[in-house]
Amino acid sequence: MNFQWLFDRPIAHRGLHDEQYPENSMPAYEQAIAHNFNIEIDVHVSKDGEVVVFHDDNLKRVCGVDKLVKDCTVKELKSYPLANSEYVIPTFKEFLALVDGKVGILCEIKGINPFDHRIVRETIKVLDEVGYKGNIANPSISARCFMPNVIRTTLAANFAPGAPPTENTIDGGQPILWANFG
Numbered sequence: 001m002n003f004q005w006l007f008d009r010p011i012a013h014r015g016l017h018d019e020q021y022p023e024n025s026m027p028a029y030e031q032a033i034a035h036n037f038n039i040e041i042d043v044h045v046s047k048d049g050e051v052v053v054f055h056d057d058n059l060k061r062v063c064g065v066d067k068l069v070k071d072c073t074v075k076e077l078k079s080y081p082l083a084n085s086e087y088v089i090p091t092f093k094e095f096l097a098l099v100d101g102k103v104g105i106l107c108e109i110k111g112i113n114p115f116d117h118r119i120v121r122e123t124i125k126v127l128d129e130v131g132y133k134g135n136i137a138n139p140s141i142s143a144r145c146f147m148p149n150v151i152r153t154t155l156a157a158n159f160a161p162g163a164p165p166t167e168n169t170i171d172g173g174q175p176i177l178w179a180n181f182g
Contacts (some may be wrong), residue, residue: 005104005135011135012037014055022083023062024054026090029098038135039103043092044111045119046067051092051126052077057111063089070111092126101134108139 004009015028016035022028024041032039042055047070059065059072063080069089078088090098099105107121127136 003137006067006106006137009103010035010037011040011106013040014042015039022085024033024089025082025085025087026094026098027087033099033102036103038106039099040106040108041095042108042110043119043123045122045168046074046077047071048073048075049122050074051122052089053092054089055110088147092123093130096126096132099134101132104135104137104139106139120177148162 012028012032012035015025016031016037017023017025020027021031029039038070041053041179043051043053044057046052049117052074054062054069054077056062057068057070059067059069059077059080062082065080068075074091081088107123109123111119164179
């Protein structure tokens with residue numbers, strides 16, 4: 001399995017976001033694609049079973065609503081603007097249609113319960129339904145046995161004092177080390 005694409009270009013964490021285009025928004029993902037950056041996303045399953053793209057478990061930080069993603073329907077999630085903007089939380093299908101293999105995706109599956117693999121099953125189901133053919137990696141180690149056609153990785157930051165920012169993160173965070181569990 002070739003995973004060189006993970007290192008060949010920067011990674012836009014939650015999209016290439018700024019004050020105009022909030023994190024997790026479709027325009028932030030469009031900006032990442034326009035700059036030829038891979039995109040890191042997180043997925044959750046909504047109350048009505050849809051896979052949505054959003055980082056936090058709770059909507060409070062980004063949407064100002066103290067609710068868990070898993071406790072909201074997609075219709076309800078789409079009623080909450082991202083960072084007081086006109087943009088809303090996209091579904092995984094919407095995101096995949098936008099990316100369409102143009103750049104690589106690092107898809108972290110959030111909220112994995114060792115006794116309930118619904119999020120993993122639903123994520124795989126969406127990938128199968130849309131027939132996604134682009135590069136995709138999954139840093140969620142718990143999901144590795146369920147996703148045989150997806151590169152599994154783990155992330156580790158270099159916390160050494162004075163470690164330089166890495167060119168592989170858009171936000172200039174600590175260097176990221178990758179390990180392939182494929």
